[in-house]
Amino acid sequence: MKNQPFLKRLGFALSGLSAALSESSFKTHLVAAVAVLGALVWLRPAPLWWALVALAVAVVLAAELANTAVERLADRLHPERHPEIKLVKDCLAAAVLVASLGALAVAAALVFDLVR
Numbered sequence: 001m002k003n004q005p006f007l008k009r010l011g012f013a014l015s016g017l018s019a020a021l022s023e024s025s026f027k028t029h030l031v032a033a034v035a036v037l038g039a040l041v042w043l044r045p046a047p048l049w050w051a052l053v054a055l056a057v058a059v060v061l062a063a064e065l066a067n068t069a070v071e072r073l074a075d076r077l078h079p080e081r082h083p084e085i086k087l088v089k090d091c092l093a094a095a096v097l098v099a100s101l102g103a104l105a106v107a108a109a110l111v112f113d114l115v116r
Contacts, residue, residue: 016065019072025096026064033057036107049110056103063099067092 004012020026036057040050070092074085 016069020065020068023064023068026061026068029060029064029100033061043110043114045110045114049113052106053103053110056099056106060096060099060103063092063096067096 021030036053040053067089071089074088078085
């Protein structure tokens with residue numbers, strides 16, 4: 001599927017987003033992203049904070065998308081339980097956790113900057 005036109009590749013990406021919406025974890029992160037957007041509108045921080053928060057949110061959602069993709073692939077290729085597949089899934093879950101903690105650190109820094 002290499003060298004497809006841009007609009008076709010965009011369609012693939014949108015299809016992936018649509019598939020991820022069936023995952024409760026992705027929906028939870030999306031709701032949090034909307035809440036964060038509301039907080040930014042309310043707080044009106046400097047543009048740099050908007051960029052940092054947007055980047056943090058994007059990293060969390062991208063990690064969740066990767067987690068969903070690999071979990072589905074692993075479950076399709078090897079539906080039985082296997083310790084190595086469990087390790088891969090656990091590592092991806094940890095990647096989402098690390099990204100989420102990083103996003104929380106950005107939020108804490110924003111709050112600290114606004115209250116001082």
